[in-house]
Amino acid sequence: MDRKNVDSSMIRSIGYDSGSSTLEVEFNSGAVWQYFDFPESLWYEFESAASHGKFFHREIKNQYSESRVA
Numbered sequence: 131m132d133r134k135n136v137d138s139s140m141i142r143s144i145g146y147d148s149g150s151s152t153l154e155v156e157f158n159s160g161a162v163w164q165y166f167d168f169p170e171s172l173w174y175e176f177e178s179a180a181s182h183g184k185f186f187h188r189e190i191k192n193q194y195s196e197s198r199v200a
Contacts, residue, residue: 140183146173154199155186162200165190 131154133145143156146168153168153176172189179185 136182138182163196163198165194165196
């Protein structure tokens with residue numbers, strides 16, 4: 131999945147696959163996680179968030195099925 135780099139103290143890059151409704155987040159630690167059944171409308175909010183870390187904790191963490199891929 132293609133990801134774009136973001137300016138965040140917690141997150142290195144984010145990407146979204148609309149075909150499978152999958153969000154992919156690469157953390158600054160190097161860990162990569164995927165979040166499933168993620169709404170495309172929320173992706174646009176996440177992509178443009180002033181703070182990706184705060185948005186992640188408020189809207190994503192523990193809200194969706196997830197799997198570590200790297």
